[in-house]
Each structure stands twice: as structure tokens, then as C-alpha cells.
Amino acid sequence: MNEMLNITVNGVVKQYPKGTMLSEISKEHEKEFEDDIILAYRDGRLRELFKTVQKDSIVQFVTTKDDTGHKTYQRGMILVMLKAIYGELGREQIKKVMVEYSISSGYFCRIEGVGEITDEMIAKIKRKMTQIIQDDIPFEKKVLGTNEAKELFHYYKMYDKEKLFKYRRVSTANIYSLAGFEDYFYGYMPASTGILKYFDIFKYDDGLILMIPDKSNTREIIPFKPLPKLYATLKQSNDWGKAMEIETVGDLNEHISKGEFSDLLLVQEALQEKKIAQIAELIKEAGNRKFVMIAGPSSSGKTTFSHRLSIQLRTYGLKPHPIAVDDYFVNRDLTPLDKDGKPNFESILAVDVEQFNKDMTDLLNGKTVELPTYNFKSGIREYKGNYKTLGKDDILVIEGIHGLNDKLSYSLPRESKFKIYISALTQLNIDEHNRIPTTDGRLIRRMVRDARTRGTSAKETIAMWASVRRGEEENIFPFQEEADVMFNSALIYELSILKQYAEPILFGIDSDCEEYQEAKRLLKFLDYFLGVSSEDIPKNSILREFIGGSCFKV
Secondary structure, X not given: OOOEEEEEXXXXXXXXXXXXXXXXXXXXOHHHOOOOEEEEEEOOXXXXXXXXXXXXXXXXXXXXXXXXXXXXXXXXXXXXXXXXXHHHHOOOOOOEEEEEXXXXXXXXEEEEOOOOOOHHXXXXXXXXXXXXXXXXOEOEEEEEEHHHHXXXXXXXXXXXXXXXXXXXXXXXXXXXXXXXXXXXXXXXXXXXXXXXXXXXXXXXXXXXXXXOOOXXXXXXXXXXXXXXXXXXXXXXXXXXXXXXXXXXXHHHHHHHHOOOHHHXXXXXXXXXXXXXXXXXXXXXXXOOOOEEEEEOOOOOOHHHHHHHXXXXXXXXXXXXEEEEHHHHEOOHHHOOEOOXXXXXXXXXXXXXXHHHHHHHHHHHOOOOXXXXXXXXXXXXXXXXXXXXXXXXXXXXXXXXXXXXXXXXXXXXXXXXXXXXXEEOOOOOEOOOOOEOOHHHHHHHHHHHHHHHHOOOOHHHHHHHHHHHHHHHHHHOHHXXXXXXXXXXXXXXXXXXXXXXXXXXXXXXXXXXXXXXXXXXXXXXXXXOOOOOOOOOOOOOOOOHHHHOOXXXXX
């Protein structure tokens, strides 16, 4: 007779035979959740549902609405798509399938080696994906030695993965198999394909879009919303990466190991300076724009960008004055709270909009105004004699997350504004099938900066990140296409630098903390990168805003 174990779920203890799969336990509890169960915590450790229980345990389920669960759904869906693409188009025809970047609630992918992507191709792939999901095929996991994994992916002509494992320090790799199709993924998988019922796929530009539900409604595909300006910016950044032969972390590591980092750094910084100069020229040509409104999500480098743009504007005879909307934050005790009861610094209500408009209107009308400075440590707006008066050639360079929202500057004429959207749109992939979410790069930037300048621990930054992301979804992303221009502040080399700063503070998060799993995930992510010293980073680099040593007051 099988040994019986006590398994606690939602405070209720029930006995199960030793060796019971977590997926079997989840089936008894699925009606208790609005969304599908996709993973589980077993005694505080995240586990896939095909794992078993071998001792008395406490089990907590993760659904597709949770961030971790949503990422798992995404990975499973990508593996199903790859299985269908290689099966329907033929492995011998395909040079590479690249999962590149997020657009709307979809992921843009390229298939190299098969010629033009057609609607007929997409229809075949979609039919095959549907069949794979209906067949509820299990995802199988095996552990290979790192050298074995390199040989496997060389055989499959997945050379980006082979290069990635060349620089891995760990001795093993987890390989997933779906009906004989083998691949490597950064993160966990669902138990089987049957949970992946909601998706769409269609031709887009020279590739395709894979759509999955977002976390707000996990059982419905929202209509695709084209974002032409954002897409063009992402595509331009990726094209630059391809031209430099750096599309993946393995490519970056190879450049570092060959001693080519300094050249890469200089070229990337020069490219950003060129872009900033081009934007300054557009502002000059636009005529009587007195307010340059710079907006973007958290840790995009808005402050440094505003200073560097100001320098370029001066070369055209303009007299720019950088202003941070953050200096108009209400005192911290008046900051609105989010749904979790935490301060919502991303809300426009966290800004003294009335005072901002009064000051800006007075400046536009030629009056002298004393501008505030916000003390982030005390949480109080202060006045320190910073007086401004606008002359004929003066221009205000205003940066803040709400810069594109006309509610922030409702009293200013539209023709007086030039709007710029800035974000750190990471152009690197881990490998051809594992993309790096832009939010990960920004989270690491913010952790490093906040620990250095605001006395905030990595644990605290991770804890507030969900609220930050909700604020961005509500207050920033809806306005991004209204920008006159977009600027990508991501530096292709930056995670090799940030690694040295982020790892120590992430290791400082204890295993019994709620934020530990996210810290563990980020540490694994950073382990893919070879580290590089920051000593050669220019003083005016956007990266200096986060690691310190900037020549600007940031």
C-alpha cells in the first residue's frame, strides 16, 4: 500500500499517495480559481505541475493571471508555435526562427530561410498549433550536461543557443521536449499543451505576430492594436544589432571575450548621441516650441536624456532649461494609494498639476518663477532659490512619466509642445527563442539606482514593481503613439555592467521573503552575461544615471 502524505492547500489538509503529481492535486482545486492553474509552490519553492510530492507539503497554486504564470503560458505557447513551424515548413528549410519583441499583447517573430511569409503558411502553422493543443501533449523535461546541450543545439542548427551555452558556468541545462521537438527555455513550462487554449497568429510586416491573452483577461485575445511608431523604433534597434552582429547574449559575450567591448561601447554611445542630435534638429526646425515634453516608463533614463538633449539644443542657439516633473510631486503624505494600499507614485494625482500649470503658464507669459526641488528622502517639495525667466531663445525641457498626457500640461497650447517618448527597449535576446522583456532591464536599472540614491533595498524595489507597472499601463503606454519622436535609451552592453551592481543587492534578499523568487529569477538571468568593468563608461552616458558617476545632476 502506498504511503499517504498530508498535503495542505489553502489551509485545508488532505491525504494523497506519495508520488502524486501536482497536476492531479490541482484538478481538485481548479474550480476555486477564476483563472487556469499553471504552476505551484511546493513548500515555498516554485514547481512545474508534472512534479510530484514526496513528503508532507504545503502547496500554493499559481494561475495564468499571476505574472509568473503568464510568463509560463507565454513560453509554452512559443514552444507550441516552434513545434508547428518546424513541422509544417521543414527543419531543412529554416535557418532561424527569432522571437523578437512585444507589440500590443503579441510577440513579433521572424522566420529566416523560407522566403516571404504568406497567409497560407500562417494558416498551416495555426492549424498545427490548434491540433497540438487539442491533443494535450505533455511537456517533458530532461537534464543535460552543458557540453551535451551545446552539441544538441549545434545538431539542430540553433547556433544562438549553442553560443549561449559556451559561456555558461553551470554544468547542466534543462531541456524541454514537445512530441520530440527539443528546445531550451529560460523559465518553467506548463504540464501539457491543453492549457494553452487561447491564442492567435497572423502575418505582420515581414514576419508574424503571436497573440496570447494578457493578465487582465486570461481567457480572451484582445484585438491587436498596431503601434507603428513603437514598432518602427524596435525594428530600427534590432536592425542596428544585426548590423553589429549582436542579436543575443551569446553574441555580446563573444565580443567581450575577444576584447572588443571598448569599440562596442563607443559605437553604441555615438549612435545614441547621433539620435539625440537629430531630435534637437527636429525641435529647431519645428519653430516656436517652448516646451519639450519627455515621457517614458520608470528607469528609462529621462533625466540624463533631457540634459543631453539640452546640450544639443544649445548648438542650435537655443537656451534650454531642464525641468523634472518629479520636482512637482505632492508631499509624500498626500501621495495617492494604489489598490494594494501602497503609494502610487505613477499616478498623475501624485503630481501637483495645478502648481505645474501655473508655473509653466507664468513662464510662457514672461514672468519669473521659482521652481521647486523634491527631496526624495524626506518626501517634501522644497524651494531653494531656483528662479527662471524665459527669453526669446529659451526653451524648457520637461521630463516625467506624464509628459505626453495633455492633462499634465492642460493650460499650455499644443503648438508650444514637442513630445518625445523614451524607453529602454532592449534589443538583445537571450537566444533566438528567449526574448528579454524590456521591463526586466528597467527593473534592474531601478534597483541599482534606488539602492544608491534613495536608500531603497532591492527587496523594496521588487515589492513596488507591480504597482509601478500598473501605473505605466494606465498613465504612460496609452499615450506613447502621440509622441512626435521616440528614443530608445537601452544600451546593448548595459546588462554586462549592471550585473556587478545588481547581484550583491539581489543576494541580500532572504529566502523566506515574498520577493525571493523574483530575486532568484533575476540572478539566474544575470548569470547569462559576462561582467565588464564600468570604468570606461562615459560620464554623460545614460547608464551613469543608474550606476553613478554622471556629469549631470541625476
